[in-house]
Amino acid sequence: MTSPEFRPKLPPEVWQRVHQFVLSAVFDARGLSGYSDREYLIVVTKLAVWMTTRAGLPLDREIAFDPHTIDRFVMDGLPQYTKAGKGTMRSRLRRLSEALLPDLEDPARERPLGKSHPGSPYTDAEITTFTSWAHALPRRIGLNATRLLALGFGAGLIGTEFGHIQVSDLLVEDDAVTVRVSGDREREIPVFPQWTRPLRDCARTDPPDAWVFRDGRETIHRNVVTNFVEKHPPQVPLQARRMRATWIVAQLNAGTRLVPLLRMAGLGSAEPLDKYLPFVHEGL
Numbered sequence: 001m002t003s004p005e006f007r008p009k010l011p012p013e014v015w016q017r018v019h020q021f022v023l024s025a026v027f028d029a030r031g032l033s034g035y036s037d038r039e040y041l042i043v044v045t046k047l048a049v050w051m052t053t054r055a056g057l058p059l060d061r062e063i064a065f066d067p068h069t070i071d072r073f074v075m076d077g078l079p080q081y082t083k084a085g086k087g088t089m090r091s092r093l094r095r096l097s098e099a100l101l102p103d104l105e106d107p108a109r110e111r112p113l114g115k116s117h118p119g120s121p122y123t124d125a126e127i128t129t130f131t132s133w134a135h136a137l138p139r140r141i142g143l144n145a146t147r148l149l150a151l152g153f154g155a156g157l158i159g160t161e162f163g164h165i166q167v168s169d170l171l172v173e174d175d176a177v178t179v180r181v182s183g184d185r186e187r188e189i190p191v192f193p194q195w196t197r198p199l200r201d202c203a204r205t206d207p208p209d210a211w212v213f214r215d216g217r218e219t220i221h222r223n224v225v226t227n228f229v230e231k232h233p234p235q236v237p238l239q240a241r242r243m244r245a246t247w248i249v250a251q252l253n254a255g256t257r258l259v260p261l262l263r264m265a266g267l268g269s270a271e272p273l274d275k276y277l278p279f280v281h282e283g284l
Contacts, residue, residue: 006038006041008041008042008045010045010049014049014052014053015045017052018045018048018049018052018059021044021048021059021064022041022044022045022048023041025040025044025061025064025065025096025100026040026041026044028099028100029096029099029100035092035095039092040092040096043089043092043093044093044096046073046077046078046089047064047070047073047077047093048064050073050076050077051063051064051069051073054076054077055072055073055076055077055269055271056268056269056271057069057268057269057272058184058268060184061100061101062101062160065093065096065097065100065101066097066101067094067097068275070090070093070094070097071090073093074086074089074090074093120242120245120279121242121245121246121248121249121250121276121279122153122236122242122243122246126236127153127246129234129235129236130149130234130236130238131146131149133145133234133235134146134148134149137232141232143198144213144214144215144228145228145232146198147198147199147202147212147213148162148213148225148228148238149195149198149243150191150195150196150197150198150199151165151179151199151212151213152240152243152244152246152247153192153195153243153246153247153250154177154191154192154194154195154196154199154247155179155189155191155192155195155247156189156243156244156247156248156251156264156265157179157181157189157240157243157244158185158240158244158266159225159239159240159241159244161181161183161185162213162224162225162240163211163213163214163217163220163224163225164181164182164183164220165179165181165211165212165213166208166209166210166211166212167202167203167206167207167208167209167210167211167212168208168209169181169182169212170199170200170202170203170212171188172199172200172203172204175193175196175200176190176191176193176196177190177191177196177199177200177203178190178191179191179199181266185266187263187264187266188264189264190264192247192250199212213228214228225238225239225240245276245279248261248265248273248276249276249279249280251264251265252273252276252277252280253280253281258270261273
């Protein structure tokens with residue numbers, strides 16, 4: 001690794017905070033893409049500093065090299081760069097994203113530099129289409145589909161979290177259900193009432209150590225949602241990212257207070273919510 005020769009012009013305490021993340025990301029991508037170590041070190045350092053000092057984001061690879069994070073950083077974190085320079089930096093990060101997150105559910109897509117928008121929330125009509133799709137599938141497959149919708153639209157899980165939830169993580173009290181998420185974004189999420197039934201039934205019928213979604217798996221893998229919908233495709237493309245966007249917008253429309261919402265969503269600051277505001281009802 002080229003770390004001894006790389007000395008960014010940063011305050012020592014800032015470099016101390018981000019250097020491990022930067023060096024490990026560049027080292028793990030070595031030989032997997034077309035740029036030099038130094039070219040990657042420069043841009044990943046800038047990204048990491050922006051994440052920690054301006055965006056309030058944790059230094060997590062799945063967040064840092066998410067295409068939407070990259071686009072936000074390029075537009076917000078490189079004000080001194082020309083349009084061509086921003087394009088170069090974005091290309092480097094996109095190649096890193098492909099190398100470090102090969103199973104990313106929403107792969108990087110090149111688009112003109114401009115304001116970055118998340119996947120828009122699903123409409124009520126599209127949600128109805130998904131419900132009909134789940135009910136039309138064969139019994140066990142349909143059961144998994146209804147649980148997938150409940151975890152996505154009812155609890156707003158991040159795509160990589162669907163495969164980690166066990167029955168023991170479903171806390172049921174009367175008709176209410178709370179989903180307990182472990183790991184870096186540990187939290188408890190009250191499920192929207194209209195989505196609790198599949199999870200209540202799961203908690204009452206399945207053993208505590210069973211997986212809620214796609215039980216019988218022997219491994220945990222990040223693209224468990226993608227694999228399922230590719231095998232059983234609904235009429236409208238179903239993405240974990242858009243289900244989460246739908247859940248966040250629904251929380252905002254319901255007037256959920258900021259601090260509880262950030263806690264339930266596993267967010268460290270309110271800034272990531274900005275991209276959902278165009279979809280919130282006027283007057284809220």
